[in-house]
Amino acid sequence: AQTVTQSQPEMSVQEAETVTLSCTYDTSESDYYLFWYKQPPSRQMILVIRQEAYKQQNATENRFSVNFQKAAKSFSLKISDSQLGDAAMYFCAYRSAISKLTFGKGITLSVRP
Amino acid sequence: DVKVTQSSRYLVKRTGEKVFLECVQDMDHENMFWYRQDPGLGLRLIYFSYDVKMKEKGDIPEGYSVSREKKERFSLILESASTNQTSMYLCASIRDRAYTGELFFGEGSRLTVL
Numbered sequence: 001a002q003t004v005t006q007s008q009p010e011m012s013v014q015e016a017e018t019v020t021l022s023c024t025y026d027t028s029e030s031d032y033y034l035f036w037y038k039q040p041p042s043r044q045m046i047l048v049i050r051q052e053a054y055k056q057q058n059a060t061e062n063r064f065s066v067n068f069q070k071a072a073k074s075f076s077l078k079i080s081d082s083q084l085g086d087a088a089m090y091f092c093a094y095r096s097a098i099s100k101l102t103f104g105k106g107i108t109l110s111v112r113p
Numbered sequence: 114d115v116k117v118t119q120s121s122r123y124l125v126k127r128t129g130e131k132v133f134l135e136c137v138q139d140m141d142h143e144n145m146f147w148y149r150q151d152p153g154l155g156l157r158l159i160y161f162s163y164d165v166k167m168k169e170k171g172d173i174p175e176g177y178s179v180s181r182e183k184k185e186r187f188s189l190i191l192e193s194a195s196t197n198q199t200s201m202y203l204c205a206s207i208r209d210r211a212y213t214g215e216l217f218f219g220e221g222s223r224l225t226v227l
């Protein structure tokens with residue numbers, strides 16, 4: 001079964017600085033999708049960014065970008081120019097055509113003003 | 114513009130009570146899910162449904178059942194609530210069966226069983 005590992009339970013970043021959240025996964029498949037979801041305190045979870053494994057180019061969405069290393073099975077999220085509103089729990093997730101969506105355990109990001 | 118609505122944000126129930134958690138989506142999505150979120154365990158799939166009256170077990174279905182009588186509504190039922198079912202419950206939906214796109218979540222229902 002596919003597994004998604006977020007080894008750091010918590011991280012902290014200074015406002016306006018850059019932070020990287022790590023995620024690794026285990027799979028024997030070659031075609032799959034990876035996601036980062038954000039869950040703000042007491043608010044609904046939303047999609048931050050998505051990466052298709054067959055695309056070599058790393059996905060970017062404004063201040064959010066990923067470092068996708070397929071051979072290393074690593075999918076980290078970089079948040080640039082961190083803002084107070086970025087404080088949330090972030091979940092990494094994996095999905096393929098034959099496996100269900102699998103989430104990591106999440107990481108709590110705090111932003112220091 | 115709320116797209117997935119969970120009827121109760123906070124519930125407190127007694128052990129042995131029957132509990133209904135309701136979820137409604139207004140995006141005409143075929144696929145709906147119930148997850149349970151616990152600290153240090155992430156999200157775990159309880160049940161999902163890919164069509165009306167269709168349901169499939171997820172990773173932790175024990176102690177739960179579901180109902181999907183209409184496309185927009187997916188209910189989670191705890192037949193006899195127990196204290197170990199105290200948790201945050203998240204409903205989600207997605208359009209495509211392959212669900213490689215965006216999953217839309219509700220705000221969650223925090224259940225406490227005393």
